[in-house]
Amino acid sequence: MKARVTVTLKNGVLDPQGKAIEGALKSLGVEGIDSVRQGKVFDIELHTIDKAKAEASLKAACEKLLANTVIENYRIDLI
Numbered sequence: 001m002k003a004r005v006t007v008t009l010k011n012g013v014l015d016p017q018g019k020a021i022e023g024a025l026k027s028l029g030v031e032g033i034d035s036v037r038q039g040k041v042f043d044i045e046l047h048t049i050d051k052a053k054a055e056a057s058l059k060a061a062c063e064k065l066l067a068n069t070v071i072e073n074y075r076i077d078l079i
Contacts, residue, residue, distance in 0.1 A: 001046045001054050002079040007067045008039035042066060051078055 009015050015037050022036040044061075046054045058076045067074040 001048055001051075003044045003046060003054060003058055004077045004079060005042040005044060005058060005062060005066060006039060006075045006077070007042070007062070007072050008074075009037060010071055010073055013071045040066075054078060 009018075018036040018038045021038060022033055025033050025036065044058065046057065048054050048057075055076060055078065062074045062076070063069060
């Protein structure tokens with residue numbers, strides 16, 4: 001089974017890297033950009049076909065390592 005975990009900063013948390021990307025896009029002439037928030041994407045392959053078990057394993061991985069849950073949210077999508 002494959003999964004994609006997306007980790008993003010929570011609303012209200014400053015995102016200096018996102019601001020830098022926003023500024024760079026504007027300086028390159030890319031129009032229509034209001035704001036940019038950056039994040040992380042993890043594509044993970046699991047050795048299981050049990051969706052509940054996969055979700056539980058991925059949630060544990062996010063809580064322990066992949067996301068700083070104080071300032072980040074995460075989303076798990078089973079593919």
